[in-house]
Amino acid sequence: MHLDHTHDGPAAVSADAHRPDGTHRALRIGLGGPVGSGKTATVAALCRALRDELSLAVVTNDIYTREDAEFLLRAAVLPPERITAVETGACPHTAIRDDISANLEAVEDLEDEVGPLDLILVESGGDNLTATFSKGLVDAQIFVIDVAGGDDIPRKGGPGVTTADLLVVNKTDLAPYVGSDLGRMAADAKAQRAELPVVFQSLRTEAGVGDVARWVRERLAAWTA
């Protein structure tokens, strides 16, 4: 019995950067964060911003419906064959962190069926502040919170806020209505994350998802370099 990895087998095992046929696989970016913070809206906006320049697909992890996948389908941000919903058995963080097999199957099937792909966005089912993606599933992760969830969330920290490759503070347009102090959120995020980047965005304004799209392009350039 040998316990080293085999690279000549018929199906890729988790994080391997190459597909079984030897080609480079797509970059996989996870989007996590609390329910309602704007993950699906960010995914939709990213698809609109990037679909003309990249070959894209999306995996959603809904908690008990196919709502997110259906929203993306209705919004027609991508053709239906590029959107897959994974069922998470009442435990969204398990499916992105502890047992990633169903998600890996989804990303592999997408690459087999609509590939070659440049980028796959994996949206988590929405969970608490401790839910992060396994490195076996994604190459980078974005944690999406919003100003309406309380401006003390960056201060509280937690694995998502502290360690995500990009922290997005969404719905800045709502800050005046909910009394959130954006300056304080920025300072707290900086204290938690040191040099890791933070983007403040409102999808209701002209700039929209622009900063996040730029960050994704940079990641992709590094991935294919």
Added chain:
Amino acid sequence: MSRGALLVLADGRFPAGGHAHSGGAEAAVKAGRVTGAAGLGEFCRGRLHTAGLVSAAVAAAAVLGADPGELDLAVDARTPSPALRVASRRLGRQLMRAARATWPSAELDALAREFPKGAHQPVVLGLVARSAGLGAEDAAYCAAYESVSGPASATVRLLSLDPFDATAVLARLAPELDLVADRAVEAGRRVLAEGVDELPCAAAPLLEIGAEAHAAWAVRLFAS
């Protein structure tokens, strides 16, 4: 056999996709057939002696060296519900992925190549047990135990059941697990001598019907 390897494979946290499946418990809860620990006990007993026994026998036969392709067809024949056949193959594929990282072997590579979208889970389980250096009895125990541990943990989430009560249900079933594993290994040996028709074909019609209904729901917590 290595008792350590057996514990790794039988661990409910072994990352092979099982957490997203209720083993029919979600349908049974919705239909009002399982409302508490007593009902869960009856449900699990029924599943153990039907789907559990068949899976355990298939897994045992696979460890003993029966032809995986023939076993796979035999599972198809013993699984009337298309939704359950899909779930079983999906779980087989996920187990294959985890096992090829944990106990790689040429035999697993070959099975993955033959069934890129997944062989039935108990067939894969048998070959995984072989790769892990385990025997037919070990694989039978894993299959039999999984047939009840999945529904029990799902019911804890579905009914907010007291987790101690749910675990006590499993503990009470231990003597019957022993019995089912024994029968499964015997059947596995007969398969080797006389072919796959020797596999048990104990069925639970409500599990099959419930699975079909469940697959059509728009809102559900579990994949099956």
